[in-house]
Amino acid sequence: MRDQFLNKWLNINHICPLCDLAPANRSGPCKRCEADLPYLLQGCARCALPGIDGVCTACRESPPSFSDVYAGFNYRFPLPQLIHRIKTNRDPEPLYWLSYLLAKSIGQQIDPRSTLVPVPMHSWDQTLRGFNQSELISQRLAKLLRLTHQSQLLRKQQRTPHQASLNRKERTTNLQNCYELNEAIPKQVTLVDDVMTTGTTVERLSALLINAGCDRVDVVVLCRTPR
Helix, strand or coil: CHHHHHHHHHCCCCECCCCCCCECCCCCCCHHHHHHCCECCCECCCCCCECCCCCCHHHHHCCCCCCCEEEEEECCCCHHHHHHHHHHCCCCHHHHHHHHHHHHHHHHHCCCCCEEEECCCCHHHHHHHCCCHHHHHHHHHHHHHCCEECCCCEEECCCCCCHHHCCHHHHHHHCCCCEEECCCCCCEEEEEEEEECCCHHHHHHHHHHHHCCCCEEEEEEEEECCC
16 A cells, blocks of 8 residues: 555656755655765764764763664754754655655664654644654654554653753753653663754653663664764
């Protein structure tokens, strides 16, 4: 059924969503634009900080609660523009093909025994935007990679300022005690988010899960920001 839908979609002669010139291919962008995307080729072995060989200083000095971060892209052009479009224009369309490329890039690194869990939004923010981008990515990855997806495991009970508007110190205190567990905890969890910057959000959630009895927490993100 999915292949029939894709074949029908391709036969409509869609144009590449990045250059608006060449025909789209199965992944969404044309082959040239897909090849030019800023894939994350080297990063910290623990937190995927771009450009690090081995483990970064921060992870050595203060090991995070999560075990590994798998990131598809470096947060560079055109990813910031796409993420801004998704959130500000309430346009989830790029997530469909970005999640496909993410699965193709790092899918084999995800432990098939792990349950995908999206980073939650507060219910008001999700209602205003119309969707949780992390949940859409998680659902798409689960379908493409045939993994378990548990969207209601975590809940954000307090509404907080958006992390993107805060500095590093403010991000650390902004999310204190705002998350809670909502369902039984799997033994292994892979948190899914769109962008990882300081890692404060996934660290809070990972610590919450580990302290509640989860054996291992990994993280999958579309993009990892440079230092």
